[in-house]
Amino acid sequence: MLEHGGNLRDAALRHGRDDWLDLSTGINPNWYPAPQVADNAWHRLPEADPALAEAAQAFYGAPLMLPVAGTQAAIQALPRLRPPSRVVVAAPSYAEHAHHWAQHGHSLRQVPYDALDAAVDECDVMVVCNPNNPTGASVPPEPLLEWAARLGARGGWLVVDEAFGDTAEGGVCAHAGHTHGALIVLRSVGKFFGLAGLRLGFVAARPALLSDLADLLGPWTVSGPAQQVALAALRDRAWQDGTRSRLAAGGQRLQDLLARHGIRSSGAALFQWWPEPRAEAFHEHMARQGIWTRLFTNAARGIRLGLPPDEDGWRRLERALTLWTKEDL
Template identity: 70%
Template structure:
């Protein structure tokens, strides 16, 4: 398996520090999760039937005409390369934006497709070329926070759809940039019928353990994906909690403002210690020349951050959960900036 953030058991074993003593900033998950309601007793007892209420709540929140609930967007990331093979009958020429959440390229390669990783700045040229059946990107990007304008995405989607191609847009971190979403354009019988949008309940709502995400796409593609994934993919408790979270507009608005302020605070804290970062309200990223040394220095302080070693190397930091965490991070950054 690929390495991901949130691997706190690995950190505890490697550094000999109990889990309870770590400040985990290695993910971009909201550290103040949605308060899950009490679960009805039959949710634990009955097989989970498909929930029209959950789909309706997702469509209303994300603005999509139709959505399929999946067991986290990871389930869709793994299934789409297989579905493409079944539908097209041959491996595809796949362009994956770089850098990106590593599972995208990994899953397309593992399914036998020809994958090229292309920097965001060169994506337009790659799409226009003949060697691109599928384009995959995150918007905003994970880990850098780079964003592509919706108009550009729709232009790419139409270009690819005209030759039977797909545009896969992972909007897992899109909740704090709702105006950037293209989920509303995933209707059938349009020039963008090959547009596929992934959304996650784990990041903004802080419910990563729920394993709940959604795919917006043309109905024919969603039906094929549902058939591929099989029955009972979303547990009864996840359906109930998901409905509550997606329908709670008061919590959503308050959380959006809190996260936007926290994201600005994190960027300002890093800047005060000589680090020019960028990202989203949920994380900050920067290309760090001494990425391995920074990662190790933070680990010695009991702070777990996300290390990226490909290319020039980089660091991603999530949000501390409380004032004690902010103070701990500030002290660690102070010692790092004063190292000699």
């Protein structure tokens, strides 16, 4: 299994402490206040509630969506719905995409973001995280839709993972099902709403592909409590509007704080990333201060930081960065 952020049990075992400020994920630290669910949500088999898909379609602007048990479920299933194909995954990006496409007989290449256009005509499937995790790189809608049309003309797919798209402009959900049916868009409830524990995401695509995906995933993929909580979150426009503003301000604050300590970062509202030459040393330094960061040691060698949850967290982070700067002098 690949390593991910949020692995605080590993952090506690490795460093012998439990007072962590967890900045290792890009999840909203101030999550949606989940309402009380109906008692029978724990008793009944979780039949799919059409209202959930309708609320998601309204929130994301998609013509049709399938609820799934987190976007991870779709990431693992989509490679099983195609015969062996030539697959290009934008790199660096969320490692689960390349990991699963490589497991099902496909020919895989990882291509830098600035070389994707040239690669479209040399593949059958292209996978792009937009905004990218971990770097925050993004591709405007116009080239994405052009790539989808070029791929779709010969039966290909463009998979766009918009898990971090709720705080960004330029999503392409509204176009899923068009462009020769090539466009497949993944959206996540876990990041923006801070509800990763629900294990809920949505897939926008043409009806036939969503039907095939639903058949592969089987019945009862999303729990009853998760459906009820998500329905409330997707309909709560006042909370969504306020949260977008707070997260945008938090992302800028984090970037500015890092810049004051000599770190030039990029990212999105929920996280910042930079290529750190001494990535392991930085990660260990922060761990000694009780701050858990996301360390990348592969081609995307660097550090990702999420947002602190409160002012005490911001102060802890600033103190740790100050100590790092002093040690580095």
